[in-house]
Amino acid sequence: MCLAIPGKLLSITNQLDETFRFGNVSFGGITKEVNLCMVPEAKVDDYVLVHVGVAISIVDEEEAKKVFSYLKDMGEVEELEPSNS
């Protein structure tokens, strides 16, 4: 469930109404037309998470970076907290 991958939004085309809002998303250079109606705030150059042709989220860049500093931040926090053992 849920093969979804991030891609870069290159362009947006609006048709009919917001449920038909589509964009061209690039995955490592290949592009596919993706429906954007679930991510109304998405703008060109955003990275969106795409599942079965529908974008379901926009990457939160700040949160994305936190994974890389998690261990380091944790180490610093543990130094501050008194030991529990």
Next chain:
Amino acid sequence: MKYLSEYRDPELAEEFIKEIHRITTKPWTLMEICGGQTHSLVKNGILEMLPDKITMVHGPGCPVCVTSVSVIDEAVYLAQQPNVILCSFGDMLRVPGSHKNLLEVKAEGGDVRILYSPLEAVVIAKENPTKEVVFFAVGFETTAPANALSVVHADKMGISNYSILASHVLVPPAMEAILSDEENKIDAFLAAGHVCTIMGMEEYYPVAEKYKTPIVVTGFEPVDLLQGILMSVQQLEKGEYKVENQYARYVQREGNKMAIETINEVFDVSDRIWRGIGSIPQSGYEVNERYKKFNARLKFKLDLPVAEENKECISGDIMKGLKKPKQCPNFGTKCKPEHPLGAPMVSSEGSCAAYYHYSNVDSVLA
């Protein structure tokens, strides 16, 4: 690829693995809900890198595996009708029904088409006005918005020759079913990151509280899974049971509002039979009254006999985490991907297939 490759960084993964080893002092059993997570754990060889004290059990997170035999039979029946174009995701084609699977129907001349997106099925319906197009709408909550959107599109475009055969399943009821089982051994859950991208995290707080079980919403890449495992073990070692979000780059507590609205526009929650587990109340989606003309079951007046599961397949125990695939007497012998007894061997996400294809290097080396 951006936002993908970084979470496969070997050095970062190594650091997480070291930390997991450092803090694990007791045996813990963790379940990852999602088939995609199982796939990633096995494919990246992560299971062997975890401390022996940690047991990963693979949950029923494969909508393909839990689709009941009866529903496959319904899809097979529709695909066999001469004026029907049956469109489906690729993974469904090899899942065995009572007599046949969809790939066999295709070989016999049925018009069965593999699609990447349900929205494409609506286009096919538009291009083939004299045919009936049915989309086999399978999936967890992640896929429900797209399937619902296809119905909305068809409705707005005035397309009447489109319908969906819905077989959606929901995660929280499945989790409850597992946790409330007397034999349950799960200490913590890695919740399905993409399901939570849609639905948010609210549903998990009462579950964590009721069963005193940590739940960490986790992604799919190696670093995501390792961080999710670390966060779970951290809680377990401290005796905590909170809901935490490892996958915050996509998941917000309230989920995706538009997606939830789209689901509610088209679907009602319904009871659902889970292959290998049985009926779980209020655990699925069915097309609602407003959009009933897009409900393939009503349109084609489907009334097939309820199918029997293959008794030799222990998929229920596997999906509840009570047994591992290798404990099944038929694993690798009577039951292999080319002749599966049940769905977890067919779907590439199914626990049994994942083990068969990727795993347990040690047993190969032995």
Next chain:
Amino acid sequence: MSEKIKMNLQCPMPKFDFDVITLGHGSGGLLTHRLLQSGVFDVFKNDLLDQQHDGASFELNGRVAFSTDSYVISPIFFPGGNIGDLAINGTVNDLAMCGAEAKYLSLGFIIEEGFTMEDFWKVLVSIKEAADNANIKIVTGDTKVVEKGKGDKIFINTSGIGIIHPKANINHKNIEVGDVIIVSGNIASHGIAIMSLRRGLEFETSIESDTTNLNHIVLSLVEKFGNDIKFLRDPTRGGVASVLNEIAELTRLGFYLDQKLIPIDDQVDGACEMLGLDPLYVANEGLFMAVVNKEIAADFLTQLQKENKGSSAAIIGEVTSEHPGKVIMKSRIGGKRVVNYLTGEQLPRIC
């Protein structure tokens, strides 16, 4: 590698008094004669073919390799080539994998009624180009036409004869522990190029099929390294993983891969991610795998990269005494997984 000979496709199509191929054209009678005389096959003119016997006759010296393959690809035109290129390159390459220089090919067509002369001409011109690039002659052939619905536009069979290079000693029995596994370039390009056109899965890309002839480069490698090249295979359907599983089973040796060493184009990678496909199982065309003596591996790679300018050829693994008969891969993050045989066709997934 010599510059590919590019036939000008404006090479004018002869004027035919029919637009499509019909059953009559395959029946052996007047219409067949018209088809043969129409000039459409003039594109292959050579002394052996011009004899117009039922079969070609010629002399051969030395050990000979013989190979056959049939081509049923759909769509027949795709980025980077068409069924005609494949039909020539595929058989030429099979012979190259035996260490043989392809010399003569047969060419059989099974054409579905209604196939246009325009498309047929395009395929023939591609066949001619591919044949010239590979330096082979088409010496005998056959054309049949089947009813509409009993074919799929056009099927092609080519069988080829080649002379085995005197230094070639290609046999899986020569593979030893410590030998090294090399691929000649990026994997999975062909299969993904085809998939990009498949209705329901299509996407935009600049990926092209990697179909090309491998005989020149393989023979120059055999000339230089002889016996140190233990095994060659072009991983077509079923991909790299299938070939490795076959040789693992035949040799009862272990094959160990390192995922981070496997070369793959970014776009191909992106497409595989999107569709949930494993590139190890995706078809290739102009790619070969070699198992070679570790001592010469670095030189082999240098030679390969020199001949194939810009080639991303790489060493991807080695032969080991551990895990006999199995293919094991170290993942990017260091964990190990078994690379099994594919079961049936690989299908795109949502899970």
